[in-house]
Amino acid sequence: MEPDTVLVSSGDMMKxxxxxxxxxxxxxxxxxxxxxxVPASVPNQFSPAGSQSESARDEVVxxxxxxxxxxxxxxxxxxxxxxxxxxxxxxxxxxxxxxxFSELKSPRANVAGIGLEFGAHGEGLxxxxxxxxxxxxxxxxxxxxxxxxxxxxxxxxxTLLGAAQRLRGEAGTPVEITILREGESRPRDVAMRREFIxxxxxRVSELEPGYFHIRISRLISDTxxxxxxxxxxxxxxxEPKGLVLDLRDNPGGLLHCAAGIAAAFLPSDVLVxxxxxxxxDNTFNIYAAPSFxxxxxxxxxxxxxxxxxxxxxxxxxxxVTAAGSEIVAGAFxxxxxxxxxxxxxxxxxxLQTIFPLANGAALKLTTARWMTPNNRxxxxxxxxxxxVVLEAPxxxxxxxxxxxxxxxxxxxxxxxxxx
Numbered sequence: 001m002e003p004d005t006v007l008v009s010s011g012d013m014m015k016x017x018x019x020x021x022x023x024x025x026x027x028x029x030x031x032x033x034x035x036x037x038v039p040a041s042v043p044n045q046f047s048p049a050g051s052q053s054e055s056a057r058d059e060v061v062x063x064x065x066x067x068x069x070x071x072x073x074x075x076x077x078x079x080x081x082x083x084x085x086x087x088x089x090x091x092x093x094x095x096x097x098x099x100x101f102s103e104l105k106s107p108r109a110n111v112a113g114i115g116l117e118f119g120a121h122g123e124g125l126x127x128x129x130x131x132x133x134x135x136x137x138x139x140x141x142x143x144x145x146x147x148x149x150x151x152x153x154x155x156x157x158x159t160l161l162g163a164a165q166r167l168r169g170e171a172g173t174p175v176e177i178t179i180l181r182e183g184e185s186r187p188r189d190v191a192m193r194r195e196f197i198x199x200x201x202x203r204v205s206e207l208e209p210g211y212f213h214i215r216i217s218r219l220i221s222d223t224x225x226x227x228x229x230x231x232x233x234x235x236x237x238x239e240p241k242g243l244v245l246d247l248r249d250n251p252g253g254l255l256h257c258a259a260g261i262a263a264a265f266l267p268s269d270v271l272v273x274x275x276x277x278x279x280x281d282n283t284f285n286i287y288a289a290p291s292f293x294x295x296x297x298x299x300x301x302x303x304x305x306x307x308x309x310x311x312x313x314x315x316x317x318x319x320v321t322a323a324g325s326e327i328v329a330g331a332f333x334x335x336x337x338x339x340x341x342x343x344x345x346x347x348x349x350x351l352q353t354i355f356p357l358a359n360g361a362a363l364k365l366t367t368a369r370w371m372t373p374n375n376r377x378x379x380x381x382x383x384x385x386x387x388v389v390l391e392a393p394x395x396x397x398x399x400x401x402x403x404x405x406x407x408x409x410x411x412x413x414x415x416x417x418x419x
Contacts, residue, residue: 056359057082063355064089069277069366083159086363091120092350094364100161101362104354112171112194114139117251118147118163125155125163127179128251129320131199132217135192141179143249143320148187149178169194202226204234207411210241216261219253219324224260224293228300231264235305242312242414244407245328248342252323255351259286260293262331264301265309270335270373273327275351277368282351286327286370312417313338314410317385322346329383330372339413340385342406347382387413 061077064086072089079085082095096104115134118125125147130136147155150166158166167175176191201223203215212234216223234240245265252258262272272286286292290299301308315338317329326345332338351368369379389406404412 056357056361057085059357059359060085060095060363063363064365067277067279067282067353067355067365067367068093069282069350069368083157086365087120090366092352092364092366094120094159094161096159096161096354096362096364098360100159100165101354101356101360103165104161104362111168112173112196113164113168114175114192114194115197116141116167118160120160121146124148125158125160128322129249131197132203133200134197135195139190139192141177141190142181145179145181147177147179151176152178167194171195200226202230204230207244207407210238211244211411211414212240212242213244213246213407215246216325217250219250219257219261221254223253223257225300227261227264228304231301231304231308235308239307240311241418242314242411244314244316244410244414245338246316246407247321247325247329248316248318248406249320250322250325251320251346252325252348255286255324255327256293256295258324258327259288260301261328263288263290263293264304265311265313266331266335266337267309272331273370273372274375275368275370277351279367282353282368312414314413315340316406316410317342317345317383318391318406319343319346319382321383322348326378326383327370327372330376330378333383333386334372334374334376339387340383341387341389341410341413342385343388343390344384345378345382347378347380349377349379 057080060082064077065072068090076088077085079088086093086095114136115131116136117128117131119128120126127136127141127143127145127147129143130141147163149155150163153166155163167177169175171194173194174191175194176189178187178189180187199218199220201216201218201220203217205213205215207213214227214230216227234243245261259272266272266288269287269289272288272292274285275283277283290302294300313332315329315332317325317340321329321342322345326347326349329340329345333340349369349371350366351370352364353367355363355365357363369377371377387409389404389409391406
């Protein structure tokens with residue numbers, strides 16, 4: 001059943017504007033909100049002593065009890081180490097010490113890296129995706145690779161921000177990471193040189209006359225403006241026959257970008273996603289309206305022709321497609337606006353909030369999860385494509401005949417729709 005068309009609620013509009021103004025995006029920590037500190041009057045829950053470390057522990061525990069998205073198992077709140085305590089409750093959470101929090105708020109300028117996004121995996125790290133045309137991508141690193149060490153130093157117990165700091169440095173300097181790839185029994189060392197990463201989040205190519213491939217690799221600050229520019233260029237040459245929106249290897253990013261991409265192709269003001277947490281501040285709806293995706297200046301999609309909301313559309317996804325890019329794919333699928341093709345998506349529907357602490361550190365905690373317009377949860381389960389198409393194998397034999405790639409399959413769908 002298709003979701004009902006819901007008009008924008010002024011209360012939700014005000015709430016999400018407040019949320020999105022405080023959105024933080026940084027290496028290893030994209031997809032978090034910055035919240036006010038816990039009040040200084042939080043009672044000491046465990047220790048009569050008043051040391052700074054005990055106070056910080058009590059503050060962290062109080063915030064977890066008040067704000068974590070799920071009911072908390074009290075047995076998990078007994079660890080002395082704050083990092084272990086947070087990870088025991090929230091696999092996506094993190095205790096950021098003063099240096100890490102300072103780096104998050106004011107990242108160093110002109111620092112080079114290798115263009116790698118990663119997430120927590122047990123006590124280690126797993127690659128989410130290398131950025132397009134980055135040292136990591138050129139070195140052959142893949143989503144799902146386990147990171148065991150950086151410059152021979154094990155990453156076990158290392159925070160995401162701590163790992164990001166190890167990978168950064170001066171442009172041209174070497175860095176080596178040790179990975180373990182699924183299906184391989186021995187780790188491999190991968191050497192690269194750091195460079196300044198310039199992300200180009202939207203790329204467009206014409207597959208055949210009238211059929212265009214729009215690749216969106218990340219949801220970053222310039223994504224919506226670039227997408228609008230590219231769509232205007234497509235329509236300047238006439239009405240396109242069909243578009244392929246490629247969200248493969250897209251781990252998400254800024255929440256308002258997801259709202260904007262959905263709004264470009266969906267009817268105005270329809271529900272894009274609903275965010276649900278334990279507190280009213282973490283409960284709101286996201287709609288396909290400018291108030292939910294315009295951060296400053298005019299609406300980038302205002303000058304687009306109305307037919308962009310009707311053009312035949314196929315969306316490509318894979319196991320790396322996550323978070324904000326899943327919001328887009330889920331909304332298109334629920335409204336039957338596009339045919340979703342590829343493999344099951346990652347299944348990350350959580351929203352993290354960063355709470356500054358009195359000692360100058362901070363707590364990153366999962367405080368909400370979002371649902372699709374049809375009230376579907378994709379957390380851990382992902383989005384199942386309308387048509388499952390695996391990536392074509394790199395080698396073909398008589399036993400492995402040539403098969404269509406997802407992009408070729410998407411093009412064939414658009415052509416059939418024209419006949």
